[in-house]
Amino acid sequence: MDFLRPVTWAEAxxxxxxxPDARPIAGGTDLxxxxxxxxxxxxxxxxxxxxxxxxxxxxxxxxxxxGAGVSYARVVGELGDLLPGLAIAARxxxxxxxxxxxxxxxNLGSASPAGDAHPPLxxxxxxxxxxxxxxxxxxxxxxxxxxxxxxxxAPDELIRAVRVDRASGPQQFAKIGTRNAMVIxxxxxxxxxxxxxxxxxxxxxxxAPTPVRARAAEEFLSGALDWAGGGPVxxxxxxxxxxxxxxxxxxxxxxxxxxxxxxxxxAVMARRTLAWAWHDYREAGTACA
Amino acid sequence: xxxxxxxxxxxxxxxxxxxxxxLLYVLRERCGLPGSKNACxxxxxxxxxxxxxxxxxxxxxxxxxxxxxxxxxxxxGLAAGERLHPVQEAFVEAGAVQCGFCTPGLIVQAxxxxxxxxxxxxxxxxxxxxAGNLCRCxxxxxxxxxxxxxxxxxxxxxxxxxxxxx
Numbered sequence: 001m002d003f004l005r006p007v008t009w010a011e012a013x014x015x016x017x018x019x020p021d022a023r024p025i026a027g028g029t030d031l032x033x034x035x036x037x038x039x040x041x042x043x044x045x046x047x048x049x050x051x052x053x054x055x056x057x058x059x060x061x062x063x064x065x066x067g068a069g070v071s072y073a074r075v076v077g078e079l080g081d082l083l084p085g086l087a088i089a090a091r092x093x094x095x096x097x098x099x100x101x102x103x104x105x106x107n108l109g110s111a112s113p114a115g116d117a118h119p120p121l122x123x124x125x126x127x128x129x130x131x132x133x134x135x136x137x138x139x140x141x142x143x144x145x146x147x148x149x150x151x152x153x154a155p156d157e158l159i160r161a162v163r164v165d166r167a168s169g170p171q172q173f174a175k176i177g178t179r180n181a182m183v184i185x186x187x188x189x190x191x192x193x194x195x196x197x198x199x200x201x202x203x204x205x206x207x208a209p210t211p212v213r214a215r216a217a218e219e220f221l222s223g224a225l226d227w228a229g230g231g232p233v234x235x236x237x238x239x240x241x242x243x244x245x246x247x248x249x250x251x252x253x254x255x256x257x258x259x260x261x262x263x264x265x266x267a268v269m270a271r272r273t274l275a276w277a278w279h280d281y282r283e284a285g286t287a288c289a
Numbered sequence: 290x291x292x293x294x295x296x297x298x299x300x301x302x303x304x305x306x307x308x309x310x311x312l313l314y315v316l317r318e319r320c321g322l323p324g325s326k327n328a329c330x331x332x333x334x335x336x337x338x339x340x341x342x343x344x345x346x347x348x349x350x351x352x353x354x355x356x357x358x359x360x361x362x363x364x365x366g367l368a369a370g371e372r373l374h375p376v377q378e379a380f381v382e383a384g385a386v387q388c389g390f391c392t393p394g395l396i397v398q399a400x401x402x403x404x405x406x407x408x409x410x411x412x413x414x415x416x417x418x419x420a421g422n423l424c425r426c427x428x429x430x431x432x433x434x435x436x437x438x439x440x441x442x443x444x445x446x447x448x449x450x451x452x453x454x455x
Contacts (some may be wrong), residue, residue, distance in 0.1 A: 001307070001308040001309050002308060003290055003308035003352070003354040004385065005354060018319070023367070025352055025355070027350070027353055028350045028351055028355065029332055029350050032332075032349065032350040032351070032352060033330070033331040033332065033350070034310060035309045035311075035352075036330040036331065036349060037330065044308075045309070045352060047352065047354060047355055047356050073344075091421055094421060095332075095335065095400075095420050095421020095422075096417075096420070096421055097332070097335060097338055097345050097346050097347045097398070097421045098332055098346040098347070098350075098421060100345060100346055101344075101347070101350060101351070114353060140347055148453060180420065181417075181420030181421060181422060182333055182420065205394070212442070219297070271447045
């Protein structure tokens, strides 16, 4: 096994072009487990932790570009106001030690159906910036996940960054697990409100072969909310939204929960996050009036 | 593969490291520092918690080569000679140690909490900071008490330290 340690992004792309077999490693919170347990023996590791530009995020107007190497701890500490949905999700990852090490890019690279960053990125219309020596591709996140633990990267490509607009309205995230820390989501849900466009984004995690957007639920709720008046959400609207979110999932029975439980929990989380987000929306409206 | 890094202020050069090896393995088996414990090897238990460039991490999830040129701090580096660090002292006083296997990781993580907390952490903050460290003996109550004691001791000592500062 070779250990490849480029110090610039350009060098990393060259190395990946020469050695498409090399497994990228950043926080190591997924890959090192496989190495420790002997379930994978890649021919090379490509260490991305020495590339400074990967470990930073930048803002240009409303657009944010979050480097693939930005840790969950930094998302929690620095992006809570700009991207509350992602920050709430990052806050539920593992433990402090894991959040210090695990990265947004690593979450996308591992492409686990249960990745905690995925639902909020789906709800916020994020795109994934990937690059190789052949050039840059910017991929919509809902086409990025292909199968469990398989994403849209070509063998010579690396994840450079996530691009996403700063929150223009309330965002929420909820996740089910057996305890507060150190859980792989039984299922998870993220909601983003876009008051200016009068629409919503909804992302579902750990309840299908890949993270998925709940499109029908988004369309229904966008048209059903009283955006202008800020009136309360009708109980039937919440119930219908929950049912449509549950219908967007295609869960299985596994060690963490049953398909039936996941559908039920998704509907509950959808209703609850809607109540929280709508409360925030109405508060913001009152504050402006 | 050669790995050069600083551990507890001392430069280490380690040769013949297998690239898939963890920092934990290097510390325990090659540097003679067995304080960081090897248990789950998947980041679940926190027994191998060390500082890497000032942040606590699970050493089992850091590839050895990623530590090259970095600064590592382990539980062995906390005491000043024979004098235990106040966090270690508090664990002894509170009876927060039973089998002792989880203790080094908890002490490093508690040390980090107290180094970075402004004022005394609440119980909820202590529990949150230690959420990635499993103990199968104590039921955690004595551990929480130890961290409270260490925080109190620090708050008590802080004004003195300020007076002594040049």
